[in-house]
């Protein structure tokens with residue numbers, strides 16, 4: 510769902526502001542794509558997870574999202590216990606929308622809180638504030654959303670260790686089941702990237718970033734959360750099944766503007782992606798595919814190892830990486846046990862080193 514109320518200064522996602530008028534056409538195009546994919550691939554396995562990401566899926570008016578949820582259930586075999594997640598912005602969370610999500614079977618909500626402190630929110634150019642985030646969270650809970658995740662961002666310019674801890678504690682006070690913490694990155698081409706280049710925004714000291722990550726581990730673990738992936742913490746049983754599917758290299762079908770898909774038969778892997786711009790996507794549907802590639806076997810295995818080593822559970826490593834794994838174990842970045850490999854705490858914090866070694 511590539512629509513947003515406003516383009517945040519740090520964001521390089523496929524997200525556009527000021528396109529609300531084309532939402533009905535977009536959803537119509539999306540349904541054409543979904544129906545065509547279903548017809549082309551009759552062997553579609555029953556869906557274990559459905560994920561509405563963005564952009565801001567919560568911006569869709571209730572009748573549009575309700576219709577789309579009905580369409581997906583009518584078109585695909587969605588398992589009765591499927592995890593159905595919708596990413597929501599606090600500002601576009603109201604009773605009518607939450608009601609439509611619940612009626613359509615959305616059973617997990619990912620709330621883009623990002624922060625509570627006015628200065629950090631201003632640097633990020635977020636248009637929502639702490640009061641809105643709190644209200645949106647409580648509304649979802651009071652209406653019966655059992656599984657709620659929040660996103661928080663650290664390494665924001667001017668953010669101290671103390672103010673980050675305060676942000677974590679305010680987030681935890683809401684009572685989430687899952688917390689994602691993202692380190693702010695300056696993506697080339699974004700407004701924030703330009704502002705840093707002009708000297709208007711400082712980058713956070715790397716030592717302070719490290720301290721903030723350390724603080725997140727301490728605060729979240731003390732609150733009963735487990736770090737099951739580099740950036741993700743969950744209460745027991747609330748790990749994101751959808752995101753685990755990515756890290757475990759399960760087949761994922763992505764529909765919509767700019768969406769990426771992945772398929773594998775165990776030995777080979779393919780990925781493909783759709784045209785990114787919403788209007789071009791609408792015009793191209795029901796066949797919006799922009800391009801794709803077959804991954805060479807070694808690369809497919811390397812990617813699966815790199816992704817598996819993002820997760821605390823690790824994996825049984827694919828063949829052909831003995832030297833790399835021996836070096837990683839010697840550096841204290843991974844543990845090898847019972848035929849499996851898993852990242853150490855150091856390996857999670859320095860996953861880029863693992864990725865470099867493996868890829």
Ligand code: SF4
Nearest residue numbers: 513516517520524564
């Ligand atoms: S709301 Fe999210 S997707 Fe939209 S512009 Fe802001 S960061 Fe990007």
